[in-house]
Amino acid sequence: MTTLIAPSILAADFANLQRDIEMVNKSEADWFHIDIMDGVFVPNISFGMPVLKAIAKHANKTIDVHLMIVDPDRYIKTFADLGANILTVHYEACTHLHRTIQAIKAAGMKAGVALNPHTPIAVLEDVIADLDLVCIMSVNPGFGGQSFIENTYKKVRQLKHLIEFSKSDCQIEIDGGVTNKNAAALTEAGADVLVAGSYVFGSEDPLATIADLKTM
Numbered sequence: 001m002t003t004l005i006a007p008s009i010l011a012a013d014f015a016n017l018q019r020d021i022e023m024v025n026k027s028e029a030d031w032f033h034i035d036i037m038d039g040v041f042v043p044n045i046s047f048g049m050p051v052l053k054a055i056a057k058h059a060n061k062t063i064d065v066h067l068m069i070v071d072p073d074r075y076i077k078t079f080a081d082l083g084a085n086i087l088t089v090h091y092e093a094c095t096h097l098h099r100t101i102q103a104i105k106a107a108g109m110k111a112g113v114a115l116n117p118h119t120p121i122a123v124l125e126d127v128i129a130d131l132d133l134v135c136i137m138s139v140n141p142g143f144g145g146q147s148f149i150e151n152t153y154k155k156v157r158q159l160k161h162l163i164e165f166s167k168s169d170c171q172i173e174i175d176g177g178v179t180n181k182n183a184a185a186l187t188e189a190g191a192d193v194l195v196a197g198s199y200v201f202g203s204e205d206p207l208a209t210i211a212d213l214k215t216m
């Protein structure tokens with residue numbers, strides 16, 4: 001199976017959002033990656049429900065929502081109603097992670113958990129069988145355009161082992177600083193989904209950049 005590519009809309013031109021959504025629609029990308037930041041869990045605020053609603057209206061691919069917010073349980077139903085297909089919460093933001101995962105699935109979405117760079121893979125041991133996606137943060141969450149953290153490769157391999165050992169069919173997503181310099185090595189280590197924001201939207205030809213990432 002080839003690696004899935006999920007352009008991060010955080011790096012799109014918000015004054016030309018529909019144009020950028022149409023670009024992703026006609027590209028070889030697989031998912032839309034949507035970063036929701038609350039200014040509390042992370043030191044930045046991105047955008048909220050009205051913008052997600054507008055994106056969902058035009059997007060014709062899987063909508064992968066990455067919540068960087070505290071107490072995400074408050075909004076699970078809202079994100080399902082807005083059109084999220086995959087809802088990823090942060091391990092560090094959930095007091096009752098098992099309950100949150102079940103609530104996401106009960107709302108009809110796939111359930112993902114994201115781990116900050118300092119959080120070990122081992123914390124997922126007792127929920128891995130319930131998960132559809134694990135998002136390994138390869139930068140500290142909160143901003144696009146940061147440098148990739150090299151320790152990520154080790155975590156991908158550890159997660160791959162845990163998934164195989166648990167007979168889980170959960171996918172491994174890498175988020176932050178993904179470029180053509182690390183994409184092939186991430187795929188080789190076991191990544192299933194690569195999120196790319198500034199590398200795609202900051203390039204001369206985003207369609208070609210996405211197509212190129214797909215080959216890695």
Ligand SMILES: O=C(CO)[C@@H](O)[C@H](O)COP(=O)(O)O
Binds near residue numbers: 068141
């Ligand atoms: O969740 C985040 C950042 O917190 C990411 O999804 C970024 O939006 C990825 O952007 P690049 O690092 O690819 O520019």
Ligand SMILES: [Fe+2]
Binds near residue numbers: 195
């Ligand atoms: Fe993200």
